[in-house]
Amino acid sequence: MDMGLSKTDLEIRERAREFTRKHLYPHELELDETECLPEATEASIRQGVLDYALNAVNHAPEHGGQGFSLVQQCIVSEETGSATNALWARVWVPPVCLKDGTPEQVEKYLLPACRGELSTAFCTSEPSAGSDAGGVRTTAVLDGNHYQIHGEKCFASHAESADVCLLTTVVDGDPTKPTLFLVDKGTPGFNIRRLPRFAQRSGTGHPEVDIEDLRLPTTQMLGDVGQGFELTKDWFVEARLAIAARSMGMAIRASELALEWAREREQFGQAIIDFQAVQFMLAEMATEIMAGKSIIYRVAQEIDSGLDRKTAHAKASAIKYFCSEAAFRIVDKSVQIFGGRGTMCENPVERLTRDVRLERIWEGTSEIQKVVIGGQIKKRGLDMYTGWH
Ligand SMILES: Cc1cc2nc3c(=O)[nH]c(=O)nc-3n(C[C@H](O)[C@H](O)[C@H](O)COP(=O)(O)OP(=O)(O)OC[C@H]3O[C@@H](n4cnc5c(N)ncnc54)[C@H](O)[C@@H]3O)c2cc1C
Structure with a gap:
């Protein structure tokens, strides 16, 4: 039984370690004090992620990811996770389910997300559905070739500025039909109600969101009805x-x-x-x-x-x-x-x-x-x- 790390694993660890010390540690105090980083700093971190080939470690190379094994993904998380103020979140890891989209969705969302050109947020939690994720009430009802969606979300990290939000709903209000939708930034009906302050000062919000008369074409569904x-x-x-x-x-x-x-x-x-x-x-x-x-x-x-x-x-x-x-x-x-x-x-x-x-x-x-x-x-x-x- 060999429980050691391979030469490649060790090389990835060195890369992630150097990146973390060079691109994340130096910005911790500023982020803690001001709760945001200048755009030039954000851009230089993004470039660092690409230069050190740490983008989309969880996605396949054909989609622009690194195709890392789970061991290698953990190695990267261990290194970047040592940076305070959740700076590890600057190293983007697009939701793995984006690979299950239609070819058009893969092209529009997954590929740019892996390149770091499109940011994502995942909106599942609701005021009455925290640990009990099965209690989601945000409801999607089919109306012609669109879904009409109503509900509310809370604590959805980065939803205030993400280019696309993955939204968990239940079709027809039926808990046996949990269903995901892709909501582009600026879509009418997806409104940030409040950005509460949290103990962690990461420069990222965890907003409460009102969803009123959000109308999405059926092509914005990720997977099928009930597959959420x-x-x-x-x-x-x-x-x-x-x-x-x-x-x-x-x-x-x-x-x-x-x-x-x-x-x-x-x-x-x-x-x-x-x-x-x-x-x-x-x-x-x-x-x-x-x-x-x-x-x-x-x-x-x-x-x-x-x-x-x-x-x-x-x-x-x-x-x-x-x-x-x-x-x-x-x-x-x-x-x-x-x-x-x-x-x-x-x-x-x-x-x-x-x-x-x-x-x-x-x-x-x-x-x-x-x-x-x-x-x-x-x-x-x-x-x-x-x-x-
Ligand atoms: C900073 C931050 C960022 C977040 N980001 C996101 C995000 O990006 N997207 C998203 O969808 N959500 C997000 N969340 C929500 C997060 O997933 C929930 O806070 C978490 O799942 C717990 O739910 P809750 O806060 O409603 O606590 P509750 O579910 O109300 O739990 C309160 C207490 O009751 C206990 N409890 C509940 N049920 C049981 C049970 N069956 N048995 C024993 N004990 C139980 C819990 O363990 C806890 O101690 C975020 C939360 C925070 C604080």
């Missing part, structure tokens, strides 16, 4: 592993900074790393990172080798749950090792504290991951999690 959740299943696996990997990226950066500080800082006439209490915190942090990275890369390799979709989905939940919770504990311990200086906004560990908190909530809260894991254990036993084949 089916089309997003693969995205969930990819997104949950990405969250786990970037959580580990945050945890590693915080731990490295804390270790450096522990060696440097003296109290009571000695470096604080000489206190066993501090060593114990570092020991716990390192052990959790080792465990987190081990499950991410083991399961990513299994998925790359053809693991069935159901098992992949079930394992991705366990990985997202463990890694996001562990990263939260690790970043918090890093703050503790820094003492008061760990709460200064200029310190990356403080900013990581705000960033890492979200990872336990979006793309399915920790409780929802446990609902998935518990349900699988009830149905199929423990082996999927405890066995090694």
Whole structure:
């Protein structure tokens, strides 16, 4: 059994690491303070993504993506995820379901999205449908060769400025017919109601959206009526592993900074790393990172080798749950090792504290991951999690 990274994997890691240090870290403080970056900076980051060949890592080369394996995608997420203020989101990863569009949709949306010329947002959550995504009420009704859509969305990241929003609806208000639509920027009837402020200062909004008399031609449907959740299943696996990997990226950066500080800082006439209490915190942090990275890369390799979709989905939940919770504990311990200086906004560990908190909530809260894991254990036993084949 070879669990090592290949030469190509290592080269991708070096590329992603260099890109992150050169194009993301230098802009963290400015973004934290002003909550936006000048257009010239955004353009230079975009160019950096292309120069380092990190665009659309999840899409096939024939569509302009990098065609990376899941292991390689996790490597990139771990590196870029270490940047604070969600700067990792500048490295675009177009929704995987865009490849399931018609040839015209692939041409109009997927190809420019992979090139970084078209930005996307995913609008599923609603005021009454958060964890319970099956409770979506935004309704699409066929009227001739158009769908008439009414409803509301919330927290849809980047929807205020995305070139196209992927909108989850239920046709005829029927929950058994979840259906996706592509909404071009500026389409009448898709209105940003409010842009609430959130703890993370990423320069990206998570708006509340009113959808009133939105009229879309049937050609704007992605997939078929009722296929909405089916089309997003693969995205969930990819997104949950990405969250786990970037959580580990945050945890590693915080731990490295804390270790450096522990060696440097003296109290009571000695470096604080000489206190066993501090060593114990570092020991716990390192052990959790080792465990987190081990499950991410083991399961990513299994998925790359053809693991069935159901098992992949079930394992991705366990990985997202463990890694996001562990990263939260690790970043918090890093703050503790820094003492008061760990709460200064200029310190990356403080900013990581705000960033890492979200990872336990979006793309399915920790409780929802446990609902998935518990349900699988009830149905199929423990082996999927405890066995090694
Ligand atoms: C910054 C940010 C960006 C976001 N971006 C997007 C986006 O781009 N697109 C999008 O569609 N959505 C987005 N979301 C929404 C996100 O996916 C939801 O916040 C998340 O799914 C949780 O839903 P909720 O906030 O309504 O919490 P709720 O579902 O109301 O949950 C509240 C609490 O109840 C618990 N709970 C709920 N159901 C159960 C259960 N069955 N068993 C046990 N506990 C349960 C939860 O775990 C949680 O602790 C974003 C959210 C944030 C904060």
